[in-house]
Amino acid sequence: MTDTTPAAASRYAVADRPPFRWSDALLRWESILVLLLAAVIAFNTRISPYFLDIYNLSDATFNFSEKALIALSMALLIIARDIDLSVAAIVAVASLAMGEASAAGAPTPVLVLTGLAVGVACGAVNGWLVTGFALPSIVVTIGTMSLFRGLAQVVLGDQALTSYPPAFQAIGQGYIAPGVPVPISFTLFLALAAVFGLVLHRTVIGRRIFALGNNPIAARFSGIEVDRIRFWLFVLSGLMSGLAAVLLTARIGSTRPNIALGFELEAVTMVVLGGVSIAGGAGSIIGVVLAVFVLGLTTFGLSLINVPGIVISVLNGALLIGAISVPIIARRFQRRSS
Secondary structure: OOOOOHHHHHHHHHHHOOOOOHHHHHOOHHHHHHHHHHHHHHHHHHHOOOOOOHHHHHHHHHHHHHHHHHHHHHHHHHHOOOOOOOHHHHHHHHHHHHHHHHHOOOOHHHHHHHHHHHHHHHHHHHHHHHHHOOOOHHHHHHHHHHHHHHHHHHHHOOOOEOOOOHHHHHHHHOEEEOOEEEEHHHHHHHHHHHHHHHHHHHOHHHHHHHHHHHOHHHHHHOOOOHHHHHHHHHHHHHHHHHHHHHHHHHHHOOEOOOOOOOHHHHHHHHHHHOOOOOOOOOOOHHHHHHHHHHHHHHHHHHHHOOOOHHHHHHHHHHHHHHHHHHHHHHHHHHHHHO
16 A cells, blocks of 8 residues: 655655755856856955955945846846847936936936936837847847947037936945945845846746746747747846946946947856856856856956956956857767766
């Protein structure tokens, strides 16, 4: 007679579970990123005595928090087999709208809402073109990247808009409390990273995003509203770009045609280095957060010893290529050995 008691069922479930192995845990991409982050901290501490200064580290977060916010929504898009290369251009056009509103005398709350609304509108345009006309997202967003950036350049020319009120600038330059060296922008990033992580890994919406990335046809036949999810992911990307525009514009106190230039590639680098598969269907927010710290602290450490920006760009490009190619090469070796 078969034992069907709860204790027996629990015993069988435990027996069927694969045993925990430290080798598997250490070979997880997140574990590798933790080791890489530790190596970055150790290296930067050795090359510069100013690296571990709490105020220097706090100020360093200003330089990557806006990009990190964009990377959060970019991660969801790439997991769903899409991409948005217009994010930096959305920052530019949202900053332009805030600059014009500020010149007209708009108060700080209106400026913030303007930046967010323009970001949402641009994201909705991308989502509508991709889902409404079944166009590849990479083609659409390359086009809108040129459109949005060109609009900012045509309106501004070689001028800059700088008439921002002090209360608005305090959003991008301020700290969460007096005497607490934690920037507002960095706090927003950490809070939103926690929200994104919970939604992606602990909710039905997250499971649907993974299902869409793994097999969009099967997801559609299983009842998932594929196009609706894709559309709202683009809107979310636009919203995060608008938020980045608010923080960046407030931090530098001006709107220029080249604002946020290159942010799209840095955001993609953070996402791919964080372990999100460029083919979709796999990845984690914690990996993206770790990659943000790896890239941000690497850039900060190199800047302390006056390494030129072009060299840092070359390093970021090499990390992007490595993050894409290493998993593919590893899978090929695994298939050959099996």
